[in-house]
Amino acid sequence: MSKRSKVPITATQRLKQDYMRLKKDPIPYITAEPLPSNILEWHYLVTGPDDTPYTGGFYHGKLVFPREFPFRPPAIYMITPSGRFKCNTRLCLSISDFHPDTWNPAWSVGTILTGLLSFMVEETPTLGSVESSDFTKRNLAVCSRLFNIQNKTFCELFPAITEKIRSSIEIRDSLTLRSQN
């Protein structure tokens, strides 16, 4: 309850509205869930779009919203190694808290994540980005499944996907086992 009283009513309401909107009109490739304990921290999951080196990868990251949320931009982190961004580093985008001057309160969680995804499939460098070859990116995309299901928060927030990944990995393991046998 104390946490609730600290977070201003606007931010909470606004994030709730965003959440409901996101549930109602899902955005392709993107899922996002707030932490049950703290609505200001959201975890997102971006599925690598087809025709990109990220195909088949699951990219898990988090958005940390300030308490003045719709008036100030959130911090954007990516947790899964992608070959595009550094892990667990604040990313410098025009929609992230590096640039409060270009922020616009009309932007929602959905718009932020769409922006992040479109920036991710580009090659433009920024603070917090890394350069790597397509090969590395594909490799990392494959590895991202295993990486993500080792993250506890990920498993808690995205149980359906965790389950899917687990089963697919089991199938693969059994397949490899069988082929080895």
Place this chain on the structure above:
Amino acid sequence: MDDDEDICRVCRSTAFPDRPLFHPCICTGSIRHIHQDCLLQWLRHSRKEYCELCKHKYTFKPIYSPDMPNRLPVRDLLKGFARSITSAVKCWVHYTLVAIAWLGVVPLTASRIYNCIFAGSVKVLLSLPMDMLSTKNITADILHGCVVVACTVSAFVCLVWLRVQIMNGDMPQWLMQRQEEVEVIEPQPHNNDREQEVNEPEANDGEVIVNNNNVDEVNVPNPEIIHEEPIADEVQENNDADNINWDAINWDRAADEPTWERFLGLDGSLLFLEHVFWVVALNTLFILVFAFCPYHLGHFILLSVDLNTYVVATRFEGVLTTLCGYVIVAAGFLLAHAALQITKLQWPGRVFGFCYIILKVGLLVLVEIGAFPLVCGLWLDICTLDLFDATISIRRDGYLASPGTCIFVHWLVGMVFVFYFATFLMLLREVLRPGALWFLRNLNDPDFNPIHEMIHLPIYRHCRRFLLSVIIFGITIVIIAWFPVKLIGYCIPNFLPYNGSAQYTSPVGEFPLQLLVLQFVLPGLLEQGHTRIWLKGTIKLWSKVVGGMLGVKSYLLGDDEQRVILVPDDNNNNEPAENAGIPPLHAQHGVANEWNMTQPYTAPNMFTARLILLLCSVSISLTLVSAMVLYVPVTVGRFVFNRLFGVHGIITATGDKDMVMHELYTVAIGLYMCWLAVRVCFLLSTWAPRQWSAVRSKVVDVISTGVKAIILSVFICGLIPLMMGVLFDLVVIIPLRVPAHQTPVIFLWQDWALGVLLFKLVTACLIFGPDNTIKTAIEEAYNQGLQRMSLKTTLTDTVFPVIKTLALCLTIPYVTGHIIPVIFSTNETLTAFFYWRTYPLMISCASFICFCIFEIKQFQRLCDRIKNERYLIGKRLIDYEPAERRT
């Protein structure tokens, strides 16, 4: 989809009965609507007044409480009035206080303390508090104090800078005996220089903390630096104050965004009084340490060696004695350093060595910047005595009459000479073969760091260098000044001297010639781009011809046929410079960077003899060129003046001395003529090889541009200034100078000249002032340039409106002034009065009306403010309505 329900773009919730949705900007769709409180909150955060997407400015309508009276009660009005007056007075008092503190108290105390200290008696010292408050010669003392404060502040800044420089790895070898001790002194540069801190390895910080107890010892010899650092480091931020415990308090205070405004007290706080105190203390300390002690030391020394009378005879007793004291102190420091070094007392020894370096650098800078140009200027003056018909004794009398001015003028002349000489050398370097000028320092060299050399090189090297420079410059001056003057005097005996006094009379007397020169001639001459190219071409041609004749073309310009290979001159084995017995200075320049590269050349036989011949021809050419420069423009100028105004440039034997022009004008006019001639020749020479049609189109181009320029200049340089000048004359000068019953005469030339000045002033004000239409028009015209400028738009947009306004200003009072006497049929005196006094009267009326309007507006704003303060209960967003729907 609930798209049919409007939501707020910020909080995403719908309209509530108490929070309706507005659509204040052009944006439509899902971001069309917004709550007023959400918007206000966002505007508070973003500090904007417009929509960041459509850039539409939000507008609000004030809502007043229903009990607001239609007219404000007088009591409220008076109260508001009183309040704004109080705040204005408060502000005024504060700024006055600031001004008095910085411009009055600080210089005054500095000057009084200075005088008191140098009076040197106990009685004066005791009466110092009384002296401080006395009002005797307050202005003179303040001016004097300003100089003192400027000296101390600049000395302080230089000290800090030099210290950083030395600490910044520039410590000479003999001072760096033990590595770790160097780093102990490091904490201060840390705070002075952020960049340096970035460059330094982290390990140093550790060292500093470990050796913290030593820091106090290090800084004992120069405590003034410790005290004043927070003042100097205005831009210092989040420093690592914990490094230096005794500084922690100061640093903390300095850390909360110190700015100049805060320091000077312009931000409204009274904290600046403390800074004033610090500055006064710093001044006193500096006067004591850097002026008083060296002066008295020098004084005693001079007395003891019996040189005092000579020093007094130079009229610069104070400066010379102090300098002498400094030299003694420097020697003392050096000795102390050596002695302590021998006795293995590392610490104090290093401190003395450090002080010695600082003194050495200071003295060397003084010699390089002060003494050297002075010597050059004096020598130049001596060499050109004939030119101005002066003798040594006249100069000596001048010196005795006003020593300060004399020294300053000579120094300035020397400085200008040195500057132009250096520029010329740089130009020479661009033309000649790299390495041909090995004996001169390359000022463009990125490694050339005079301060670094001053710190490192021993004193005798500097002395040698100084002597060499003096010799080189002296010989050059003899070649380019003394020889030509003698030559001219010998060949054209009637030509010299130049006239240094202005004694022109009638036909030109009315003509404001100084103005003409300053406004039109000099700017044209200062256009340097072409001059530089011509000069380079001439030098190249000269070296080709002379080099070809003497067979040293390869030495001067390098071998064109070969591929140019840049070789550092140390590796350059086939260079015959060593064989030719060229001085060993050469070896110093063997730094292998690209600036000191030399290009190989082939040496012909008898190389030394050829070089000597080359030097001779250089001097002869320089003499001839200089003689030409001294002779040609003046002759042309005198000729022009003679033809135009019948003024003689030469004091003829017939004695019409009053018809003589100041030589400045003849030189200027002559130079201008020569420049024009050369320019025309140059243009013709570029056109010569082309075809006739190309030349014709070019000529047409030039002529059209010229016509455009002439039309524009008729308006801009002729008509507008004339109108302005006449108006100014009528409005200001005539009422002041001509009594009412007399008829004034308008001198159009003078008015025009006055108008040119006014016009320049007004244009400058317009350009530096706030934006307006005329400013943008001027800027646009300027950017377009003369060739692409559209004459019509410039005239209609800029020139004609201005002329219209001015013409109205001129004619309306004239007409009124002539109509009134006709209507009222007054007597003659009154008629004349009306004729000439209508201008100031009407202008003052107009300005009075403007003032009234301004005041009324101010008053209305005050009323609005009072109304807002008392009765405003809220604001209401105004919805955006597209224009067509609104109509």
